[in-house]
Amino acid sequence: MTAPESTASVGTSSPATIIEFDNVSKVYDVDGEGRKALDGVTLAIHEGDIYGIIGLSGAGKSTLVRTINGIESVSGGSVRVEGKEIGELRPKELRGLRTRIGMIFQNFNLMPSRTVAGNVEFPLRNSGLSKQERAQRVAELLDLVELSEHSDKFPAELSGGQKQRVAIARALANNPDILLSDEATSALDPLTTEAILALLKNLQAKLGITIVVIAHQMQVIKEICNRVAVLEHGTVVEENDVYSVFANPQADLTKQFIANTSALGQGENTATELASDETLIKMQYVDQNVSESLISTASRQFDVDIDIRFAEVSQIGSRPLGGIIAVIKGSAETREKVIGYFRSRSVNVEVLEASRA
Numbered sequence: 001m002t003a004p005e006s007t008a009s010v011g012t013s014s015p016a017t018i019i020e021f022d023n024v025s026k027v028y029d030v031d032g033e034g035r036k037a038l039d040g041v042t043l044a045i046h047e048g049d050i051y052g053i054i055g056l057s058g059a060g061k062s063t064l065v066r067t068i069n070g071i072e073s074v075s076g077g078s079v080r081v082e083g084k085e086i087g088e089l090r091p092k093e094l095r096g097l098r099t100r101i102g103m104i105f106q107n108f109n110l111m112p113s114r115t116v117a118g119n120v121e122f123p124l125r126n127s128g129l130s131k132q133e134r135a136q137r138v139a140e141l142l143d144l145v146e147l148s149e150h151s152d153k154f155p156a157e158l159s160g161g162q163k164q165r166v167a168i169a170r171a172l173a174n175n176p177d178i179l180l181s182d183e184a185t186s187a188l189d190p191l192t193t194e195a196i197l198a199l200l201k202n203l204q205a206k207l208g209i210t211i212v213v214i215a216h217q218m219q220v221i222k223e224i225c226n227r228v229a230v231l232e233h234g235t236v237v238e239e240n241d242v243y244s245v246f247a248n249p250q251a252d253l254t255k256q257f258i259a260n261t262s263a264l265g266q267g268e269n270t271a272t273e274l275a276s277d278e279t280l281i282k283m284q285y286v287d288q289n290v291s292e293s294l295i296s297t298a299s300r301q302f303d304v305d306i307d308i309r310f311a312e313v314s315q316i317g318s319r320p321l322g323g324i325i326a327v328i329k330g331s332a333e334t335r336e337k338v339i340g341y342f343r344s345r346s347v348n349v350e351v352l353e354a355s356r357a
Helices: 061-066 091-098 116-124 131-144 160-171 190-207 218-224 242-247 252-261 263-268 290-302 332-344
Strands: 017-030 033-046 050-055 076-081 101-105 178-182 210-215 227-232 235-241 278-285 305-316 319-329 348-354
Touching: 017 061, 017 210, 033 061, 033 076, 033 210, 033 227, 033 235, 050 061, 050 190, 050 218, 061 178, 061 210, 101 160, 116 131, 116 160, 131 160, 160 190, 178 190, 190 210, 190 218, 210 218, 218 242, 218 252, 227 242, 227 252, 235 242, 235 252, 242 252, 242 305, 242 319, 278 332, 290 305, 290 332, 319 332, 332 348
Parallel strands: 050 210, 050 227, 101 178, 178 210
Antiparallel strands: 017 033, 017 076, 227 235, 278 319, 278 348, 305 319
């Protein structure tokens, strides 16, 4: 499965901003002392984005997302959704906005005493629709998430993936413009996670909704998102399109996330004893054919041995991203020339370990 070509990247004109955080801070009172959950967050999410927010536990991810629908108020700065300042909305206006913002959670939040259909229908109880219209809407939603045959079952009779599909259908009941996913796949096994992410991707393509995904695993971001913000201690340490972040991560935390996601990162962390005339490097490139041609050419041109230890090519959207961990063997001067040659060919090279001989 590959990440989506979001509607945010289609067309010549820039999509409208649908969610905007401007210098947002949030301070909680903990035992009489202020604890900062968010610190100067400034971000823009555009219509049609599948936007990822990633960070370690306690980074402020859930707090940030809950400011979008006003569940959490901010201590400073502003949050604007569809051009409206959340902090300035009256209760009735805020309730109206919340009907256009669906939310799904890690623990599903289904009502055990209601059937699948009953859970999906629950948000429609004050919609003004007739009983027949509500039933029709529920049927449409269950068909959308491929659960039509389970409408009369209760949550206890469903698998984790099926429960999350019910939760997604319920979140879509009022035709929202925005869908918030708060660690929605964290409790699921890898295969079910992949299926739920594929479902969200398809829903975005069919409905054109904007999806905000909270995650603590970079693989989720890679699979589905087109942009990502990395939070650490309530602060945005990196923000960019997903491809750029994977190709050239800037923050140490981002590098750690990516290293834990890829086989290349695992190879990087593998202990390697180098000889006195060796340098261990990591190469990242955007052309999946560049590795063999460049390494072969460099080996001949500089008369050195280049031993590939690990290699990986993956797809992010429709674009390939490759990486190699290799050992260059030769004099210190020659090894530097080889690295310079790779960099001159627009390959990102990081020296992981080098002898001084």
